[in-house]
Amino acid sequence: MAVKAITDEAHFQTELAAAGGKLVVVDFTAAWCGQCRNISPSQGMSIMPMFIFYRARTKIDRMQGADINGLEAKIQKHYVTSLYESGEDYGHGMLDLNTFIQKNRCECLNESNDHPMVNALSSSGGHLVSDCDEQLIISITFNQLVKISAIKLKAPPSHGPKKVSEQDLVLGQKDLVSGSPIPLHFVKFQNVQNMQLFVKDNHSGDETTIIDHLAFIGSPIPTTKMDDFQRVAGKKGESH
Template identity: 85%
Template sequence: MQGADINGLEAKIQKHYVASLYESGEDYGHGMLDLNILIQKNQCECLNESNDHPMVNALSSSGGHLVSDCDEQLIISITFNQLVKISAIKFKSPPSLGPKKVSVQDLVLGQLNFVKFQNVQNMQLFVKDSHSGDETTIIDHLAFIGSPIATNKMDDFQRVAGKKGENH
């Protein structure tokens, strides 16, 4: 193209790209963002969730929360629609009923070992207990902070010709 304003085009792309990726509005720096927009919610599962307060509530910042059912433990399975690098897991919970120990790599909530989470598509979290030791754990919001890895999302591909299972 001749006469195109390269800097202007780049600024427009960055404006719309950043606006669509940063759903939470928080700046995590170094290209990190809230990866919840890449979660396949229909492929996720939580064992021991309350029927009235399922995990899907905690994956959205629009309200609602996740509550454990029979005891304080939860097993959370998350599936991303593409490979991601995870640098942090963010829990927002009431101080006394929030998770205390969460196992992904036997950790007490803090900084993740970033090297171990470079090529992630599925993640399972085991919430062992709550801060108060009560029989209930509440998670208002669960966020995964990191960056997507540039890959092809197979869900985006459509059949061009022929029928499923047909050889050409």
């Protein structure tokens, strides 16, 4: 992992832009912070114990305190889901939006209890299987506004989805084997936080539909959160 010293805001934004879909971890230096030396990448640096995680120039997480184990856990979490680490480049600033999916607010109607949808949101987390019949209604919630340009569906050729509503997609068996991005009408998904897919049937015609992996390709829409601002002088109600 390369460590770079940032000199000013322009330099910072340039490095974020150059990183693309890579995971970027930013820490902040402060000569007065003694405990930070325990977590510094070299003995010659003193680092404020505030770490902010970025992907695609968008803040995805943060951590306070000189907790080495906690920092390593967060880096591992975001490293695994990083587009850069998967070796895929979708171009034009597009990336796998897995990091931005709010999994505890997603749901799938007619999912099997033993093989729920959450399995399919990871490339190595198992698979999603329908329960009573071949149909599935999948609702995805993102933790912020995103632009979606394509979806990826990887599944067994025989039991993978055939017709998927949202844009009346018809998936061939080759599409399911390759798991290649399937373009959507980009104009329709320029500013969304929720998306719903209705799987109508599968290629086998029987009552079991299987999805190994479901992914959304696009880009996050940078937003400003008031929680990111902190009062640095004076008291509440004072004018400056």
